[in-house]
Amino acid sequence: MQTMVVPALPDLRQQFGVSTTAVSWVLSAFLLTSAVATGVLGRLGDMFGRRRLLLASLAIFAVGTLLAALSTSIGTLIAARAIQGVGSATFPLAFGIVRDQFPRERVPVAIGLISSTFGIGFAAGLVVPGLIVDALSWQWIFWVGLAVILAALVAVWVFIPESAVRSPGRIDWAGAVLLGGGLVALLLAISEGRTWGWGSAGTLGLLGGAVALLVAFVLVESRLDRPLIDVALLRRRAVLTSHAAALIVGFGMYGAFTMVPALVETPTTAGYGFGASVTEAGLFMVPMAITMLFASPLAGRLGARTGFKLPLVLACVVGAAGFVLFAAAHDHEWTIYLGAAVLGVGVGFAFAALANLVVNAVDARQTGEATGVNTIMRTVGGTLGAQIAATIVASHQVTGLPVPAEVGYTQAFVMSAAAMGVAALAALAGPGHLLGGDRA
The missing domain is CATH 4.10.860 (DNA Excision Repair, Uvrb; Chain A)
Incomplete structure (x- = not known):
């Protein structure tokens, strides 16, 4: 739901008769409220029960999605997206539920599988809406999303028991x-x-x-004795380095999520690009989703044997290789598909490793708040990375054409590759040895 509106933004701008800046708030409103809610709801889940907060989160998400589907003005739609963002803090709650309900030896793989769904959903959100909008209308993006959210709500109600693990306190x-x-x-x-x-x-x-x-x-x-977020956790080397790595990985990876579709949609008259439609551009990201599906659980299994420092370092190295491939060879369609597949492995390893590193470094009662902060760091890094990448690309224009020059994309991909290299250094600064397990 975070990315499903992206392919529909031109239609929304035309229907509501607003500027590009105004319609961009359909995406920004979700991002802003989800970043705040992730940390707060993660902590509330630790306090009052993660199943209970997950149900509440999905219910809020459903309300926002219904309002979006019924929106008749850009203001209402932006407000609906803000409500959706409040209800999107599912990952910290899900990680806590897995830790509470699964046998210890199965937790790393389960967290890896859950982590992979982020990238899969992100890629699906770039592919599916084009088909929906072409066949029906933009409102159906939200009707389809509402059906999935309601199905998830019922599944949580039926299949997930409430945990007895609590971190008592009051709402700060x-x-x-x-x-x-x-x-x-x-x-x-x-x-x-x-x-x-x-x-x-x-x-x-x-x-x-x-x-x-x-x-x-x-x-x-x-x-405070019982704060909303225990800042003392940052004194733990494993937590601090994991948050730093999440910030830098987010900075690097969003370059691909935002720049690859724009590159392949560029008309061939610019001397590069493939003139892809919105739907076709989304298909270029499918290999990333496929490799993430397998990479994240694999990272969980590897980390269970060696500790999660090794999967995180590998994630950064492989991610950097994917961006180098994008920078050096983006003149053929097959190289874009290959680069996306390679990057999917890196991102999948990173998501699984980061989540497991944080989970292993904190008490079970602090799982929600710690993983919530890690998600916030990734969101902040991603937002900054996407904007800087867009600025780099926009600063280079093709003379006589309303499209960026190819060198802008090359520089943006090089920046992302460099960021993944810095993230590898942050991962190496974490406690433990590459093959010797993790220590807080």
């Missing part, structure tokens, strides 16, 4: 407001920086406000 409203305000300001500055100008008063003001709010959040949380 001050922390929630400070964290939410800081993340919204940060992501808004990143999302709009390219449009407003990175040195504009609005962008700099939001960045300054974000820093002030997040510093205040850390100070407040460090003085």
